[in-house]
Amino acid sequence: MSYRPLVFILLFLPTVSFSSSSVPEIKQQNIHQQAQEKARQKNLATSGKDVQGKESTLNNNDGEFSDTPGCLAIAEVKLEKLETVPRWLRLQRTANQSVGHCLNIANLRHLVSMLENRMMKAGYITSHVSVPEQQAGTGKLTLQIDAGRVGNIALTEGSSDYIHIGNTFPLGSGELLNLRALEQGLENMQRIPNTDVAIRLSPGDTPGTSNIDITRQQHKMWRTAFWLDDAGSRYTGRYQAGAAFYLDNPTSLNDLFYFSVGRTLEYKKERGSRNHAFWYSIPYGYWALNFYASENSYSQPLSDELADFYYHGESRNTSIELSRLLFRDARQKTTLSAQLTKRSYRYFLSDVELELQKKDLTNLRLALSHRRYLENSVLDATLSAQRNVSIAGNEPTAEMLYNGYRPDSRILQLDLQAWIPFQLGTLSLSYTPHYFLQYSPDKLISQDQFSIGNRWSVRGFDGEASLTGNSGWFLSNTVNLDLPRWQQQLYAGVDYGQIVNRADNSEAGKHMAGGVIGVRGELWSFGYDLFAGAPIYKPENFPTDRITLGFSAQWAW
Template identity: 35%
Template sequence: MLAGVLLGGPLLAQAQVPSTPQPFVEQQRQQERERALREQNERTVDQRLQAAPPAPTQRIPESEAPCFRIDRVLLVGEQSEAFQWAVTDLSGPEGNDSPIGRCLGTAGVNVVLARAQQAAIARGFVTTRVLAAPQDLSTGTLTLSLVPGRIAAIRTMPDSSATLLGSGALLGSAIPAHPGDLLNLRDIEQGLENLKRAPTAEADIQIEPSTAPDAKPGDSDLVVKYVQAKKWRLTLSLDDSGTEATGRYQAGATLSLDNPLGLNDLFYVSANHNINGHVFSDPAMGTEGQTVHYSLPYGYWMLGLTASNSQYHQRVAGLNQDYVYAGKTNNAEVKLSRLLYRDQSRKTTLALKGFRRESRNFVDDTEVEVQHRVVGGWELGLNHKEFIGEATLEGTLAYKHGTGGFGAIAAPEEAFGEGTSRMRLYTAEVSLNAPFKLGEEKLRYSGLVRAQWNRTPLTPQDRFAIGGRYTVRGFDGETSLMGERGWLIRNDIGWAMGQSGAELYVGADYGHVGGRSTADLLGRSLAGAVIGVRGQWSNLSYDFFMGVPIRKPEGYRTAKTTFGFNLNASF
C-alpha cells in the first residue's frame, strides 16, 4: 500500500480509497476552505445611490403658438464638449418624439430641456445643470447652456471617528475624486463602498452647496460622516468539513483589524485546526492551516496580499509497521484590481494576480520527492455584476497561466505528458441571487455555475474536483471525482421563516468532469440534494444541513446520508 502512495498518489485518489493518503484531495479541500474563508472576511458592499426621480415623461406638444421650427440643438458653455451626448438623442424614452424638424414653443422647449437635464442626471452628474437662456429661435437653432457641477471641497463632519493617519488619508484613499472635479454619483458610490468595506465602519456622504467665498454656480461640498466603534473583530468557527482520515471536526479563529492605518484597509489572520478526543495533539491524524491577508483601496483600485499554509498528517498501515504520512502546502498571491465601469445598474472590474504555490509530502519525516510541486504564474480575471431589480447577477471569467517564475520547478508529470507547472486554463463562474415572494412568503433563489477548461495537461492540484459541501452537495467529501476540465451547477430555494432570522432551504447540485485523466475514473458525474436551515441569531451564524446522493458511479464510496454544520460566532 505504501508503495502505491509513493508512486501513484493521484491514481489512488481516483480509485476512491478513503483510507489511503490522498494528498491532492486534501490540497483541493484546503483550497475550497480558504475560498470560503476569504468570501466571509473580504466582503463587498454594493452602493447604488438614487438620484431625484425623473419628472413625468412628457411629449412635445403637437401645436403651440407661437412656435419656431427647430433644425438643430446646441449645447454650449464650460465643459460642454464633454457633455454633447446629453443632446445627441432628445427623441424621448420611446425614441419617436425628436424635436428636430418640429415647431417648438415654450412648452416644447421645456420638454427638450428636461430631457437633456435627465440625461445628465442618469449618468450621475446630479449637480450639473442644463439651462435655456432667452434667445432668438427664428434661426432654427435651440441653444442650451451647461453649468457644470463641481466638487469644491471634501471634508468630514466634526463628530466623525478619528483615524490613525487623519481624515485626509481616509478620504483620499476612499473617494476617486478631488476638489475641482465634476461631481458624479458613481464616484460617491465607490467612495462609500471603500469607506464601508470594514464591517465595523459606517459612512454617509452628503452633497451640500459650497459656502466658500469664491464658490461658483454648481460648486458643492462632499461632507462625510464616518463612524467606527471599534477596530477589531474576533470570529470563532466550528464545522465538520474535514475527513475521517485527517480529522472531521475543524475549529477556527480569525482576528480582523478594520481600517488599522486609516486607509480603509483590512487585515486579518486566521488559523484552523482539527479537534477530536486528543484535542490538538493526536499523533494519528490532524490538519491545521493559517491565512494572513492585507488589502487596501485607492479610489477605483484595490491591492491585496494573501499568504497561507496548511498541514495534515495521518497514520497509514504498511506491510510490517504503521507510517505517518504528512503534507504541507504554502500559497502566496498579490492581486491588483481596477473597476473599469459602473453605473446605477452594473459594474465591471479587471484583476491581475501573481501567485506561487508549493506543496510537499512526507513519510515519517522523509520527503516524497516525486510529489514536490512548486508553481508560479499569473491570472487575469474580468468580473461583471448586474443589478436586475432586487436580483443580482454576477459573473467572472479568468485565465490562469503558469510561467515558471517565483521559483517554480518542473512537475514530474511533464515526463509523461500528464501535467505541467506551466499550466494554461480558463475558469468561469456565474451566480444569481434573486429574492421573490409567493403570496406573503419571502423566498430566495440562489444559483451558481462554475466551470474550468484546460489548454494544457494539468497536475492534480489544478484539476476540477466535485463531491462535497463546497462543490456538489449530498456527498460526505471523503472522496471526489477530479478531471482537467469540468463544470457544476448548484441551486437553492430558501424560505425566510418569519422574523426569526432563519432560512429553510433545499438545494440540488450536479457536476461533471472530463479530460485525459478521467479515463480510469469510476464515472464522471455526480448529483446530490440537500435540505437545511441557516441564519443569524445574535452574534452566531449557523448552517445545519442534510444531504443525499442522487446519482453517482457504481462503486463510488460515500455515506447514504450526510449531515453537516457550520457555526460562526463573532465578537
C-alpha cells in the same frame, strides 16, 4: 526513529499491500485541503455594504415636441461650454433632435429636460442647462451647459476623524461631481464593519460647486471570530476549529486586515491538519489591492500495516491582486482584476521529503466580474482565465516532465450566482442557483483539477472521495425559506455535476447528483448551519455514506 524500515518502504512501496489504496487517499486529501482553503478564504473575507444607486425618474420623452403651423422653426442648436462634460454623453446629438420643431417655450423646456435627464442618468446630478439671452428671429437656439463641480470634501463636526479621504473617493475638489463616484467612495467607507456613513451635498463657496459633507462613526476597530465544523477528513480528523483576529481601518486608509489559525481538534504529528493565513486589502478610488498568504499542512497514517509511518503534506500560497472598477450605474457594475499567485507543495514520508513530488508554481489570473440588479434579484457573473507562468526559481516538476503535464497550463472558469426572492402566500422564499464551469485543454496537476462531490460543490456526499478531471461543471440549486421570527432560514437543495474528461482517462462515472436539507441562523453573535445530505445518483462503486450529516458554527465579536 529507526530509518532502516523507512528505506525499505521507499524502495518497495509499490509492492506493499495496503488495507485501502493509499494513492487515491493521498490525492483525495490534496483535493480536500485545497477545497477547504478556498472555502476558508471566502468565509473569512470581509464583505462591506453594497451601494445601489437610484435611477433617474425624470421623464425623457425623446422626440415629443409641441408644434403649431406657421411657427418659427429651430434651425440650429448651439451648446456653449459643451467641452466641460464628457464627449460620450453626446449632448449635441440629443440637442439636434429639436431641429425643425417650433421654437417655443414648451419645446425649449422639453429640450432642456432632455439634456438634463441625459446628464442625470450618467450621474452628473448637479449639472444643469441654462438659457442665455437669445438672438430673436434667427431660428438659432443657444443653450449653456453648467457643469456641477466638487467644492470641499470634509467630515462633519463630531465625526470619527481617523480616516484619510484622499484614497477613498475617486474625485477631488474642482472635478466634475458624479453620483457614481460618490457611490464608490461611500462603498469604500462602508467596507469597514461597525461603521455608519452618510453623505450630504451642500452649496459650495463658489457658484456651480457642491461640498461633500461626510458624517462617519466607527464604533470599533477590531474584531474576533471563532469557528467549529466537521468539514475535515476521516484520515486527518473530522472536527476542526479556528480563530481569526481582524483590524478594521488600522492605518486610516479604509484598509482591512486579518490573521487566522485553524487545526483539527485532536491534532497529532502523524494525524491531523492545521493552517494559518494573512489577508490585507486597501482601496484607492476605483482601485483595490489585496494581499493573501497562507500555509497549510496535514498528516495521515500510511496504512494499518505501516502504522508507525505517516504521509505529510505542506503547501504555501501567496497572492497579490489588483482590481479596478470599469463601470457602474444604478443597476450594474463591472470590475476587472489581475492576480499573481505563487504556490509551493512539499510532501514527506514521515520526516523524509519526497523530492519527486514537490512543486513550485506561479500562475497569473485575469477575471472580469459583473453584478446586475434585476428588479429585486441580484446576478453575479465572473469569467476568469488562468495560466501558469515561468519565473525565476520555478523548475518543471518530475510530474510535469514525465507525466505529460504542461508547465504553462491554461484554465478558463465561469462562475454564475443569483439571488431571486419570491413570495408563496405569506411565506418569504428565495432561490439561489450557482453554476460553475472549468475548462482546460491541457492535462492538469491534481492541485488544478476540477472536482465534485463535497459540501462545496455537489452536496449530499461525505467528501472522502471525489470525481476529478481537467474540465467539468456543476449546478447547485437551493430554495430558502426565511423564518425572521426565529432568525432562521430553512433550505433544501439539489445539485448536479459532471466531469468532462476524467483525470484517470476513464469514460465511466463522469457525473453525480445529490440533495441536501438544512437550517441556518443567527442568535446574537452566534451563527450556525446544520444539514443532512444524501446521494441521488453516483457512479458505480463510488464510496460515500448513504446519509451525510454536517454542521458549522461561528461566533463573532
